[in-house]
Every structure is written in structure tokens, then in C-alpha cells.
Amino acid sequence: MSNSRRDFIKKSLLLGVALSTPMALSAMFTNQEELTFSVDELMGKANPKMFGNGYKLRKEVHESLVKLTAAAKKDGFSPYVVSSYRNYNHQKRIWDNKYIKYTRDQKLSPEKAIEKIIAYSTIPGTSRHHWGTDFDIIDGAKGVANNPLNEKHFNEGGVYHEFKLWMxxxxxxxxxxxxxxxAKDRKGFKYEPWxxxxLPTSCEMLREYINQGVIQNIQFSDIQGAKHITAEFLERYYNENVLDINTELIP
Structure with missing residues (x-):
């Protein structure tokens, strides 16, 4: 195990204590190296320059996606990005609308509404879509299916299955x-084959998200139901939803 990987795990395990003691949190996440990304940028509150035709991604991500698209087209596919960069306010609208729907229309308790939301949707300020490194993609050659970001479309027999195998x-x-x-033992968000x-950019952004303790800001956010996001809940969310991802993407 590399030293950086040990440091990553150590900081993750220490988060539970630090969330309840802001001064300790601030000290724990002090990064002595020069920072590349600001807290606002990592939370989707900045205005970074994005590139793309019909989508928004960082320059290097866009350039690599163009190459992937060209290769896929040679094999009969037509990659189509359904969702890419989303700023904080965009994610907040998604969150707030779902929270109101679940608590007001479906009469769920605030806690159950939040649990239902985080099956697929991130808490604003924690979304990887804030970084301009991530996207949701389908095969445009097959058209846009009803509710395209549904696992059934990517499984065997699904309209995007062959494209998923290519990816x-x-x-x-x-x-x-x-x-x-x-992966069977992965927690947090549901399987998203799209x-x-x-990796080259998102790993660095996740590293700084951890080092700068960005997660602490969520306890003081302006989203619906924020008062029901306890330190205990946030610790679990951080470890299971933010960090329990494809291990190749862990810095």
C-alpha cells in the first residue's frame, strides 16, 4: 500500500471525530502543498471554463472524450453525453425539488426523504459533476430512451447494452x-453504468477535496433539510457515498 493511500484512509477514518470538533477538522486537513483547486471550485460554486459541444467539461476531459467518441463511431456507436458539469445551484435545485416531493407529496419524514434522495443524487457541494471531470453517457445511435439513466437499459437485452460493453x-x-x-461490497450510491x-484530473480533485476538508461545509449549507444532516449522518455519507467508489479513482 502506498503512503498516499495510507494517508487517504487515515483521513477518512478520522473524519468522524473531526466533524464534531471544527478546530480539529481545520488542523487535520491543512495541506502544506500548493493548492490547485479552491473550495468553491470543488463545491461547484466557482465559474471554471468549460468546453464541449452540447456538454460542459474541463479542457483535457473534453479533448479525451473527443478521441473516445471518434473511436466509438468507428465501431458503430454514437456517444451522447446526457449530463456533465453541474454547478452548486443546479444540484441544489435537484436536491430541493426531490426533498419537497418526498416530504410534502409522499409524506416521508425528513430523514427518510434524505435517505431516498441519496440513493442516486448527491448532496449539493459533494457532487463529482461539480468538477467538470464526470459525465453520464449513452449511445445516441439508439436514441434517447425513456428515463435513459436506468440500469435496465445497460444490462443484457437493454438498448445501451452493446455500448456499455464497448465502454x-x-x-x-x-x-x-x-x-x-x-461491486458487491460497495456501499453508497446505487450502480450507475452510465x-x-x-481519472487524471478527478483523482487530484478528490485528493484536494479530502485535504481541504470540504465536506465540513455541508453542515452549514442552505439546502432543504440541512438541519437534519447530522455529523453522524455526514460521516457515513462521506465514507459510503463520496469515498466508496471505483478503487481506481482513489488517489
Missing amino acids: NKHAEDFGFYEVYTN HFSY
């Missing part, structure tokens, strides 16, 4: 890795 074989050649895998991340 499984070739995506890593271009730096893209599936984030929320179907969600890929550009």
Missing part, C-alpha cells in the same frame, strides 16, 4: 473509469 473494454484507454460500480470520470 467496459475501451473507456480506460482514454482515461475514463466507471465511478459507481456494481457515469464515467476522467
Whole structure:
């Protein structure tokens, strides 16, 4: 195990104590190296320059996706990005709408509503889509299915199954890795066969997200139901939803 991997695990385990003691948290996550990404940028609150035709991604991610798209087209596919960069306010709208729907319309308790939301949706400020490194992708050659980001479309017999097999074989050649895998022991977000991340940049952004203790800001956010997000819940969410991802994407 590398030293960086040990440091990563150590910081993850220490989070539970640090969340309840802000001063300790601040000290624990002090990064002595020069920072590349600000807290605002990591939380989707900055305005980074994005590139793409019909999607928004960082320059290097966009350039690699163009190469992947060209290769896929040679094999009869037409990659289509359904969702890419989302800023904090965009994610907040998604969160708030779901929270209101579940608590008001479905009469769920705040706690149950939050648990239902985080099956697939991130808490604003914690989404990898804030980074411009991640995207949700389908095969446009097959059209946009009803509710396209549904696992059934990517499984055997599904409209995007052949494209998913192609991505499984070739995506890593271009730096893209599936984030929320179907590994049996993985916790957190449900399996998302459509969600890929550009490893070279996203690993560095996750490293700084950890080092700067960005997760602590969630306890003071302006989202619906924020008062029900306890330190205990946030510790579990951080370890299971933010960190329990494809191990290749762990810095």
C-alpha cells in the first residue's frame, strides 16, 4: 500500500471525530502543498471554463472524450453525453425539488426523504459533476430512451447494452473509469453504468477535496433539510457515498 493511500484512509477514518470538533477538522486537513483547486471550485460554486459541444467539461476531459467518441463511431456507436458539469445551484435545485416531493407529496419524514434522495443524487457541494471531470453517457445511435439513466437499459437485452460493453473494454484507454460500480461490497450510491470520470484530473480533485476538508461545509449549507444532516449522518455519507467508489479513482 502506498503512503498516499495510507494517508487517504487515515483521513477518512478520522473524519468522524473531526466533524464534531471544527478546530480539529481545520488542523487535520491543512495541506502544506500548493493548492490547485479552491473550495468553491470543488463545491461547484466557482465559474471554471468549460468546453464541449452540447456538454460542459474541463479542457483535457473534453479533448479525451473527443478521441473516445471518434473511436466509438468507428465501431458503430454514437456517444451522447446526457449530463456533465453541474454547478452548486443546479444540484441544489435537484436536491430541493426531490426533498419537497418526498416530504410534502409522499409524506416521508425528513430523514427518510434524505435517505431516498441519496440513493442516486448527491448532496449539493459533494457532487463529482461539480468538477467538470464526470459525465453520464449513452449511445445516441439508439436514441434517447425513456428515463435513459436506468440500469435496465445497460444490462443484457437493454438498448445501451452493446455500448456499455464497448465502454467496459475501451473507456480506460482514454482515461475514463466507471465511478459507481456494481461491486458487491460497495456501499453508497446505487450502480450507475452510465457515469464515467476522467481519472487524471478527478483523482487530484478528490485528493484536494479530502485535504481541504470540504465536506465540513455541508453542515452549514442552505439546502432543504440541512438541519437534519447530522455529523453522524455526514460521516457515513462521506465514507459510503463520496469515498466508496471505483478503487481506481482513489488517489
